[in-house]
Amino acid sequence: MTVHPSSQFSSVATKHAAQRKFDFRSDTLTQPTDEMFDVMKAASRGDDVYGEDASVRALEAKVARLTGHEAGLFCVSGTMTNQLAFKAACLPPPSSVLCDARSHVFRYEAGGLAANSQLTVYPVQAQQNGGHHITVEDIERHFIPDDQDVHMAPTRIISLENTRDGTILPLDEIRRIRDFCDAHKHQGIRLHMDAARAWDAAAATAAAANNGQNDLASLGQALQEITGLCDSASLCLSKGIGAPIGSVLVGSHDFIRKARHFRKQFGGGWRQAGGLAAAADWCLDHVWPKMATETHVLAQRLALGLEQRGRFKITVPVETNMVFIDVRGSGIGLAQLSQRLEEEANILIGNRNATSDQTAARLVLHWQITPEAVDAFLDVVERLSREAAPEHFVNDPSKGTTNLETSVYASR
Ligand SMILES: Cc1ncc(COP(=O)(O)O)c(C=O)c1O
Incomplete structure (x- = not known):
């Protein structure tokens, strides 16, 4: 008996549904739904390395708009969008990064900052607010000026994480850190945000302001306030948003052009990625508001x-x-x-x-x-x-x- 490929697939899907477990280990463990597969089928099928896929372009433009940035780059993972953010910043060695000692870019990206971008990390200990988040005072304490001391690797980038362990970095603190970066413009300090779960921060902030009634406009406004203060931000789609795969890096047109170039060098140029972009886009509209x-x-x-x-x-x-x-x-x-x-x-x-x-x-x-x-x-x-x-x-x-x-x- 010949079995049609589609019936083989649906029997796998049915079996899978029957074995379904509630997975509390991570929000990366959501599973694609039938609605997502329907959306994927209808997506464009162009080549993203050639810049010819409409669904990818639409998603990148949408996330850029929602975050208050000029451009976006859809990539396979949050690790890739974080790593590209540092690489595309083209920081001259010797350079260093300041970030919360508990942050993902420091602890869980397989030493990527040193390997990919020759960056030294100075992990910052959060000393106020019971350690809830790092403050500008914590950053000042660890800051390394570019003052000709040849022993040191000057601070060139400050990396924030929001949310971190599910906690929200207060907007006022992000503003104070932005001001600190601007005050050190002569040293070319950039502000990056690992905004993997900034969707959650924006959702909680918007809900508090709107008695729990979130729509895309109020969510977008809250997100833009958070991420618009940074030079670059990396937003994961495969976590709370619930998409099967993907993360978007946002920043200026020039910065994203460089990041696209390095994405190819990293081996991350993907071809017919439209289906994945369309599924992520669907999740933004349907999962984020809830x-x-x-x-x-x-x-x-x-x-x-x-x-x-x-x-x-x-x-x-x-x-x-x-x-x-x-x-x-x-x-x-x-x-x-x-x-x-x-x-x-x-x-x-x-x-x-x-x-x-x-x-x-x-x-x-x-x-x-x-x-x-x-x-x-x-x-x-x-x-x-x-x-x-x-x-x-x-x-x-x-x-x-x-x-x-x-x-x-x-x-x-
Ligand atoms: C805060 C944070 N940033 C970045 C990442 C990396 O994402 P990915 O697993 O897609 O590489 C994760 C993954 O869990 C994360 O929790």
Whole structure:
């Protein structure tokens, strides 16, 4: 019997849907939907390396407009758009970058800044606001002037991350850092933002201003205020926005022209990318407006329930879609929690192999996490809490260790 390729595909899709789990490990783990595949089918099929794909061009122009920049470049990943931002800035060696010590560009891009752009990173420790975000004072303390001291690599770029661990960098602080860069124009300081989840920051800000009623216009205005202050910004589409693949780098026309050139050199020139651009565009219109009212609200509900029903500690303020927990003192082990969530509620949080002294985890919500999944999560936690055996209580603060100190990426 011959099986038609499309029926083969749909049987794979059906099987896949039946096995569907609620994945709290990251917002990168959303899955493309049938609507997205429909949109992809209707997309243009030109060659993006030749600059001939209409869907890619439309997405780049849309993200540039939404962020208050002249031009955009659609790339395969957030790591690529961040790395291209530094490379295309063409900073003369010896040069250095200041960024939050916890930031993705420093910790999780495989040493790319040194390898690709010969940049030294001076990680900045956030010393105010309980470490919530870095401030201009923190930056001043680490700033390296270009004053002929041959031992040093002068600061040429400041890189911010927004959101970082789900927390929002206050707009006033971005303005103060922008002013600092302008005051050091003679040293040519650029301001970059890893705005992978600035969509979340804008959604939360716009919802606070509009009683939760977000439309694309109010979202765009909030986003533009955040990203328009930077010389470049990298916005991921495959995270909270829910697209299958992609990230857009925005900046001036000249800057994006250079970035496009280096994208080719990195091997990232893609050909018929229109379908992916169209899917991302669809997600912007359909997922972004619901982000604050659905996903962020669910994150709050989860955090509150975990505190009340499981005695978990919430270690980072829940401002958007992430909930950082510490299970110390709850009587529930991380590996046990992970296993029971998967078995009883089809929920993945990673950390199945956590050792008994690993107590910290990151939970990430996204548009494919339903209210029912959050309720099921909390029911499992409540059951575990009732069963909690005294030997599982790790109350001594010196005993718990956090695997987040090495990486937030939890394997299954
Ligand atoms: C803040 C931040 N920036 C950049 C990236 C890189 O994105 P990608 O995984 O698409 O390379 C991530 C990925 O999780 C991230 O969390």
